[in-house]
Structure formats: C-alpha cells, structure tokens
Amino acid sequence: MNRTLKLGVALVPLALAACADAGLVGQASAPGAGFSLVSSGTKQATGASGVWAQSAAEVAANEARARTLVHRKTIGPDTAVQVALMNNRGLQAAYADLGLSAADLWEVAMGRVPSFGVTISGIGEVGLARSLEAVVTGAILDAATVKPRRAIAQTKFQQAQFAALGATIALATETRQAWIDAVAAFEAAALVGRAQGTADAASELAAELGRTGAMNRADQAREHVFTAELAAERADARLEAQLAKEKLTRLMGLWGADIDFYVPDRLPGLPGRRPGRSDVEKLALEHRTDLAIGKLELEAIAQEYRLEGQTRMLSDIEITAGAEVERSDTSTGRETETSRVLEASFEIPLYDTGKLTSRRGELAYMRAANELAQAAVNARSEARSAHAAVTGKYNIARHWRDEVLPLRRTIDAEALKSYNGMLTSTFELIADAREGLEAELSYAEAKADYWHAEAAMTAAIWGGATGGAE
Template identity: 65%
Template sequence: MKLPLMLGAALLVAACANPAVIERAKADRAGFVSVEEGARKAVGAVPVWNQSAADIEATERRVHALVHGKTISADTAVQVALINNRALQASFAELGLSSTDLWEVAMGPVPTLGVSVSGLAGDVTRTLEATVAGALLDLATTKPRTQLAEVRFRQAELAALAQTIDLAVETRRAWIEAVGAFEAAALIGQTHGTAEAASELAVQLGRTGAMNKADQAREHAFTAELAAERAAARLEAQLAKEKLLRLMGLWGSATTVYVPDALPALPRGPRAAGNIEQQALANRVDLAAGKLELQAIALDYRLTGKTRMVSDAALVAGVELERANGETEATPALALDFEIPLYDTGPLVSKRGRMAYLQAANTLAQQAIDARSDARMAYKAVTGRHNIARHWRDQVLPLRRQIDEEALLSYNGMLTSTFELIADAQEGLDSRLSAAEAKRDYWLAETEATAAIWGGSVTLSKGGEE
C-alpha cells in the first residue's frame, strides 16, 4: 500500500533540518561577533546590541560614566555612539530578522497531513499523495534555499558592519567640526579681548583730545565687528556640538558633556599608507557584499560553477609622473587586481536571471573602480592637507607673531598709529583662523581616509527570494 511509504517520506521531510546552521542562526545575537570584530579593526570601537531592559540600563550606566561632566575625545564620542545610538540599534534588528529567516529555512519544511474522513478512500489517498508530494518538493529544494539564506545572512552581517562604520565616521567628523568651531571662537575671543582694551584706550585718549572722534569710531567699529564674529562663531560651535550629541544618542541631563577647546596638534607626518588602494580593495564592506550578491544570484538561478575570474583592471606596474611647479615627481604606481567571478550563463533558465547577473557583475566592477578612486583621493587629500596645515604652522604663523611683536613695540614707542596696529591685529586673526581651519581640514581628511578604506552604505538585496 502507498500510505506507509508516503508517511515514511513525510517523516523523512521532518528530519531534513540542518542542525549546525540552526544552532548558529537561532542565537540571540547571531552574526554580531563579525560586526564587533570588523568595527574594532575599522574604527577602533566595539558596538553593543541592546536587546533587553537590562542591556539598556547597563549601557546607560556605561555612557554616563564615559561622558557625564567630562571633556570627551573623538574616540570616546565614537564609542558612545556605537553603543547608544538608537538608529544603529534599530539597524541591528535587520541582522536579527535575517538570522530568523535563515533559521526558518534551515529547519526545513514542516509536514502536515490534513485528511477529511467524510470523503471516499480514494479521495483520502489522493489527498495524502498531494500533501506528501508538496513536502517532498520542499525537501528537494531545502539545501539550495538554505545556501541562499546563508548568503543573505552574510550580506546582513556586512550591512550591519557598514552602518556601524558609517556612524563612527560621521561621529568622528562631527567631533572634529565641533572642536574646530570652538577653537575658532576662542581665537576670535582672544582678539576681541585685545580690541576691547584698545577701544577703552581710545575713549581715554578722546577725553584728553589725543584722538579725534573719527579715529575713536574706527576703534569701536573694529571691536563691535569682532563681537559679532565671536557670537556667530559661538553659535556655530553650539550647533556643531548639538549634532555630535545627537549622533551619540545623548539628550536631557545626559548632555552635560564638553569637548576640547582646540583640535590635536598635527602629527609629524600624514597618517595614510601608500598602499591605501590595496587596503580598500581588501577591506571595503560594499565590495564584499557585492561579491556575495553574485553568489546569491548564482544560487538563485542554479548557475553551475565559475567559468573564470576576471579583474576590473589589469595588473600594471609602472611609474606615474606628475609635474608641479616645474618639477617632476615620480611616484611608484601599482594597479591592483580586484577579481570578479564569472559564471556560465548559457544554461540559465530565464532571461531575467541573465540580466540580474549582468547587472550585479557590472555594478560590482563599478564599485571597485569607485573604491580605487576613493582611496587615491583620500591619500592625496591627507598628504596635501597635512602639507598645507604644516605650512601655516611652520611658515605663516611664526612670521605673523614676529609682525605682531614688532607692531606692538612700534606702537608703544609711538612710531606707528593705532590704525596700523588694528590692521595688524585683523590680519593676525585671519592668519590664525586660516591655520586652525587647515588643521581641521587635515583631521577631516584622515576621517575620510578611514571611510575610503572600509567603505559602507551596504543596501540589502532580497531579489529572487521566495
């Protein structure tokens, strides 16, 4: 009789689950270890996935200990953002949903036998046959569907890591902008204090008749203009700090946080390696996700093996020559391979599959080209910004200090007028502000180099899944 055989097949369906995959996928924080390790390598901070009230309370205590009433560094700001930003916590839920999808697929189909006893025996048999046949069809596709779900799960891991890196980079950038704004406000404040003293002196000289009203008005106007500039700089600094606090997930009483009055001094040399392009190709999470997308399409459309590996650019070793100021600078150049797998598209069951594959392959190739360009631009920006900031620090500011000292000596010796002293003070302020801005731009360029090496903004694709 067929019924015992069909029931046996149904039991076989129930026993087809993959224990190893199930064990990995059902964990509360499945896949999060790779996010933690990737974030530690990329940005030097480790995220936390808060899944309970106890987790949230522990994070709040940790955040309070890190920032409350303290002057925070960029590293501290990034660490707080990675454990306290609610948007990032929400994005981790996508990873949890993906692990749930993998768990369900790995469990395999759950056979159910629904038989109506009111029908004839032949109807019962046909009902059983149809039910078990459907279950056997699910059983036959369990392995490829599980493989596809595993690829999607790895993509979800990369997406979570990309969002973590994006937040870390944005937070560090916000810290630099906030501290740079406070540094500019402090420089204007110092000059404003000197101008107020000069303005008060002008009032005294006016009373004695040693300074006419027009000259007094020039003194007062300069002081008033500096007051307006100082107010604008303070406002910009406060707004920049508020943006930083928002990224860190701070509000209310938790915002009793301070940032330094000035950015760190320039390092001895730019912190960017000459092999930054190679680092980008090896570490970019968007490129890794793109490769997984090709693998997912191959599984979805039953592609059978790679035919070959192709590079988005040929391996070229040579020397790149650039001319600047009449001088030729030789820079060793090495175009590195980024390999893209090509599958046999001949036996594809549909035009849709072929087009999906070609779309993904060309998108990945363009991403690799963009990654190379991002890395080269980041390297040039870091080295160039460092040179500019160092020039302001080592060349311009020493000359400006010398001018200020000589101008003050001449003024005290009554060899120069007040107007010349005011002009020198204004030029000196402009130079100090430009030097501070150049230093800020260098630190921002360093942050962009991190983004160029590790990438981000991975978008999960669910095309082709059923």
C-alpha cells in the same frame, strides 16, 4: 491494507526531505547571530567596540556606562565614538535588521513540517463496506529546492552582516567628524575672544583720545567698528560651537542630564609623522563593506536563478501522491482492489522556460557584475582621493604652522615694540592684530581639515561613508 501502508511509508522520505538543518538552525537562532563579524570589523576599523543591546537590561546598562564615560567630563574623539556605538538607537535599529535576516535564515533552515491526512469511510451498495484512504501531502517543491534556498538565505545573512558593519563604521566616522567640528568651533571662538580683548583696549583708547581731541570721529569709528565686528564674529563662533556640540550629543544618543559634558577648546596638534598609506587602494579592496556586499550579491543571483529554474520546472507539474484501497463486504468472499499510486498533470508552456530563465539570470548577473566593477573603480578612486586629501591637508596645515604663524608673530612683536616706542599708530597695531587673528583662524581651520581627512580615510578603506544613523 498492507499495500496501502507500504506505499505510505515509501512516500514519507519525500515529505521529510525538507527537514531542519540542525547546525544551521543553531547558528541562526543564537543570540546575537552574525554580530561577531560586526564586532571584530568595528574594532579593527575604529578601535571601538560594537554593542548590540537586545533587552531592556542591556539598554539600561549601556546608558549607565555611557553616563560614566561622559557626565561632566571633557571627552576625546575615541570616547565619543564608543558612546555612540553603545547608545545610538538608530544603529541599534540597523542591528535589528541583522537579527531579522538571521530569523529568515532560521526559518529556511527549519524547513516545512510535513502533514499527513487519513480518512476512513464506508462505501458499498450491499452489506458492510470499508474503505481506507491514506494521503501523504509533502512539500515536494520545498524538498527539491531546500538546499539552494538555504544557500541563498545564508548569502543574504552574510550581506546583512556587512551592511551592519558598514552602518557601524559610518556612525563612528560621522561621530568623529562631529567631535572635530565641535572642538574646531570652540577653538575659533577662543581665538576671536582673545583678539577681542586687544580690540576692546584699542577701542577704549580711541574713545579717550576722542575726548581729548587727539583723534577725530572718523578715526574713532574705525577703531570701534573692528571691536563691533569681532563681537559679531565671536557670537557667531559660539553659536556654531553650540550647534556642533548638539549634533555630537545627538549622535551619541544622549539626552537629559547626560548632555552635561565638555569637549576640548582646541584640536590636537599635527602629528610628527607624515600621514597617508601607500597601500590604501589595496586596503580598500580588501575591507570595503560595499564591495563585500556586491560580491555576495553576485553569488545570491547565481543561486537564485538556479533555484528559479528548478521552481519553474516543478511549478508546471501538479503531483498528487496517495493510495486508495477499496474492499467490498468480506462475507461474500468478493474483494475488489483499486490502487491509484501517482497522478501527474503537466502543463506544457508555449515558451522555453529554461532559456527565459537563463536569459534573465544572465542579464541580472551581468548587471550586478558591472555594478560591482564600477563600485571597485569608485573604491580605488575614493581611496586615492582620501590619501591625497590627508597628505595635502597635512602639508597645508604644517605650512601655516611652520611658515605663516612664525612670521605673523614676528610682525606682531615688532609692531608692539614700535607702538610702545610711539613709532607707529594705534591703527597699524590694530591692523596687524586683525591680520594675526586671520592667520590663527586659518591655521585652526587647516588643522581641522587635516583631522577630517584622517577620519575620512577610515571611511574610504572600510566603506562607512558619513551620514550614519542618528
């Protein structure tokens, strides 16, 4: 019996080889595990704070804070982004994926708990027989592969962190773009409304001249049609502004009484400095979340195929560890002892698993490596395009502001002088007003294009393309 116990004790370390990694368990089981990278990256990329609500109380607190930021207030783009990061439930669902990845890491870090089975039975043809069989069943495969599996789980956890950061930046970018769209639509509606006032006055004058016989019906119709067209354009601009604001509301996760907020009626002017960054490619290669995920994928594949090679080796072996001692009736003075220490059954495959696994690993690795290389090429191109767009849109908007609009205003002022001096007709005044409106709308559109390009620059550097969670 002593031999049996010694053998069982000798086998226990094999079963305990897959014991928990306390440090890794503490890291993976912590509330908000992995969110520090998301939080710091979000702050650096957007200036806003990422918030992960993990309880009903935290959700309620975020909703209350969002309400104080927007309720019956005129909000800027930074406020809109901050509210979206606190209150968008789609983003919170993306954060839950990060939590699930942490749970997977936690499970791997815990390891499998070994099991022990003890059976006592009496066997013998004559007299008293005692038999003690102790079988120690351990997770031998787990013991052999626990370190690489933990490494893979850690790599997947890192990928989940960058995926959560990418989703956060994507939502921030989309929210900022939606704010720009809403404000630009309200600005366009205001410009059309201002022009409509002039058109209404001209239309009334045309009607009065028609009653006196000084203007025929065709000329009156020309005056009236401009007013009617402006009315349709204004209604369309108001609808576009309403829909754009509704999209912004949705991205910020607002509903009910919380949708009672306002946006400015015009976009900010162009900055005095020329935009753009000469190091945009370098920044993109350093910060883009898709490239970080791709690098980790290479690491995961390398780890995985090393693990699969070991698993393939062990899965072809059936190992049974145990010991059996039989004793017949001690009163006879006879003792028979049989000991079965280890039985191993090998199933030899008809192919070289090592070469097959190596080939699969090589192909999987090269596929991921080429995908990452292409992603880097795309990132560089997108960064250059973003730089070209932001500088180009700035130059176009500045041209409208500094060259076209001053000329249009000079034309309008001179036309009004001529009209007041009865040197030009109402038709010419209205024609100049229409062209002036088109110039104002074109500048407003160019200004919106510039601010869109500014927001897209963040996505190009960080990889948070628009189309985030709604």
